[in-house]
Amino acid sequence: MIVAYTLMCCDNGIDPITEVDPGPDQSPPIVKINFPADGLEIQVKEDVIPITxxxxxxxxxxxxxxxxxxxxxxxxxxxxxxxxxxxxxxxxVYTNLTNGEHTLIVTSIDTDGKETTEVSNFLKKEAYKPIYDGETFYMPFNGDYTELVSVTTANEIGSPSFAGESVVGPNAYLGATDSYLTFPTEGLLGEEFSATFWYKVNADPDRAGILVISPPDEENPDSPNDRTKGIRFFRENANGNQRLKLNIGTGSGETWVDGAEAADIASNSDWVQVAFTISATKAIVYIDGQIVKEVDFVGVDWTGCDLLSIGSGSPRFTGWGHLSDLSEIDELRIYNKALTQQEIQDIRAADL
Structure with missing residues (x-):
């Protein structure tokens, strides 16, 4: 009796199962290849690798x-x-991916015989070798976030993506709200430092961090803004344009490299090459190979600067609202020397 009562209680309020007619099969399957995506370029140290x-x-x-x-x-x-x-x-898992061009084909057939085929053509390139003097870091953003000199994948925060266009190669970085990349700075920092990259600005939001290497701010952990160490390269609205600015911590204070109108990019502009260089005595910002501001200073202090942020001021430079950049970035390189203007122009010409 107890068992019978329990079963009755369990069934109480539950409708009997009704068979549902799914109807005729209207459409073929939809196939989506997530990895490797079409156009992806894989570049690692090994000549043969497995991929998932x-x-x-x-x-x-x-x-x-x-x-x-x-x-x-x-x-x-x-x-x-x-x-x-x-x-x-x-x-x-495919265990034997060699250097060269590859084609992945995924075909699905449904119970009505309808068939769909999706194709991904991608490339495994030979290991990257730095091509410029002093080059220590290179991210081409060709379908992934791998830094090719160290063959290390950046840490993704949020949902950054790819632009579907680029200056060089099949793709470029595309920022997104609350999204950016981080990378350890080990082996990147020294008395001299330079960066070059291509940039296609999205002026919304009207300010953002682009490349930031800052220390933790123990006095303001919820709104960090310690500018006495490291570097902060960012943009801000300037009468409808976007103005590029470089701030450098010297240990005892800070130095600004602000070119005013000369450092402005129109909000609807196409790709521009951006560069900045730091030596023991000078800091310079360039746009398309031309100097927009040069200042004398006493050198950068890297104390506590163990994190590079790409595409945002987060997590260590948010006190002034320089958060995620929704712009496009391509061909990001870092160097352990202060590049000359001629070297910057040569790098720009080689990309075009």
């Missing part, structure tokens, strides 16, 4: 089968699914 292939398939009624091929060879087949309408594959 990731894709997803959706169908209005039921997926019957999925096949993945790499360079014409079947590497994965699936015909049994927990969810027959939405399948996510994120653990298909």
């Amino acid at each position: 292939i990731k894709f997803e398939v959706d169908d209005d009624i039921e997926v019957a089968s999925i096949e993945a091929k790499m360079d014409g060879k079947t590497i994965g087949q699936y015909s049994s699914f927990k969810d027959y309408r939405r399948i996510i594959i994120d653990d298909l």
